[in-house]
Amino acid sequence: MKTNPKTFTKRKSYVPFHGPCDPCPPIGRKYYSTPPNLYVGFQPPNLPQFPPEEALKCGTLWPTFYDFYENPYKKGAGRGHG
Amino acid sequence: MWKYEKKLQYPVKVSTCNPTLAKYLMEQYGGADGELAAALRYLNQRYTIPEKVIGLLTDIGTEEFAHLEMIATMIYKLTKDATPQQLRDAGLSEHYASHDSALYYENAAGVPFTAAYIQAKGDPIADLYEDIAAEEKARATYQWLIDLSDDPDLNDSLRFLREREVVHSQRFREAVEILKEERDRKKIF
Numbered sequence: 001m002k003t004n005p006k007t008f009t010k011r012k013s014y015v016p017f018h019g020p021c022d023p024c025p026p027i028g029r030k031y032y033s034t035p036p037n038l039y040v041g042f043q044p045p046n047l048p049q050f051p052p053e054e055a056l057k058c059g060t061l062w063p064t065f066y067d068f069y070e071n072p073y074k075k076g077a078g079r080g081h082g
Numbered sequence: 083m084w085k086y087e088k089k090l091q092y093p094v095k096v097s098t099c100n101p102t103l104a105k106y107l108m109e110q111y112g113g114a115d116g117e118l119a120a121a122l123r124y125l126n127q128r129y130t131i132p133e134k135v136i137g138l139l140t141d142i143g144t145e146e147f148a149h150l151e152m153i154a155t156m157i158y159k160l161t162k163d164a165t166p167q168q169l170r171d172a173g174l175s176e177h178y179a180s181h182d183s184a185l186y187y188e189n190a191a192g193v194p195f196t197a198a199y200i201q202a203k204g205d206p207i208a209d210l211y212e213d214i215a216a217e218e219k220a221r222a223t224y225q226w227l228i229d230l231s232d233d234p235d236l237n238d239s240l241r242f243l244r245e246r247e248v249v250h251s252q253r254f255r256e257a258v259e260i261l262k263e264e265r266d267r268k269k270i271f
Contacts, residue, residue, distance in 0.1 A: 033221070033222075033225060035221065035251075037248050037249070037251045037255065040252060041255070041259070042256050043252065043256065057242075058242075058245060059092070059241075059242040059243075059244075059245030059246050059249070060245055060246075060248070060249050065245075065248055065249055066245065067245065067248055068241065069224075069225055069241055069244055070228075071228055071229040072229075073229065074229075
């Protein structure tokens with residue numbers, strides 16, 4: 001991965017413009033996913049693997065590609081990403 | 083030739099009686115970026131693509147049918163015991179009028195499936211770029227479904243399916259790299 005591991009996030013956000021004449025209260029932040037497959041390019045050999053049982057549950061054999069998703073608008077859901 | 087294993091790719095458990103979720107899930111059943119569209123798109127493209135990536139299209143196209151079966155199971159579980167009144171409250175009265183609680187290939191808004199959702203340009207790069215886009219759109223659809231659903235067990239299965247879209251997108255991106263054949267060029271120059 002060419003990205004800086006210290007600043008790498010799988011979710012980004014932005015604040016849409018909210019004008020004084022908009023009918024609804026502002027949603028605040030809008031979130032979008034930037035999953036790992038956007039950054040890896042061709043998968044390098046010998047990446048670490050999940051144990052088989054865990055891999056079956058996660059949907060991938062490789063932790064590099066694992067990206068748990070939670071509704072970002074749910075109360076208490078991981079704010080502060082991106 | 084296919085071999086069928088009489089089990090789901092990942093367990094499907096639905097813990098709350100909420101037929102409205104069935105209506106939303108139909109987006110992944112018969113929608114433009116749904117599992118049926120994905121399976122038919124990839125399996126059809128296999129015939130006119132370089133040999134190196136045919137196997138990938140077969141594998142992923144086949145897996146999409148396994149996903150379709152999971153979505154069908156979710157919809158079935160959410161509607162099989164629903165009364166006409168419950169289906170009406172869930173916004174499924176138009177569906178009921180035509181289909182009872184039978185499954186049908188249509189999207190969340192009731193628009194029937196059409197082959198026009200699928201492209202086959204015959205250009206390997208154009209087709210694989212469409213496949214990557216299709217995976218990202220399906221991933222996004224799963225996110226919106228998880229956002230709409232508050233059933234933890236259903237969301238668990240939806241998260242598995244979303245993760246598979248991430249992996250499929252990765253593999254299609256690698257297929258593009260294979261066809262570009264620039265991977266090891268740096269070593270030569």
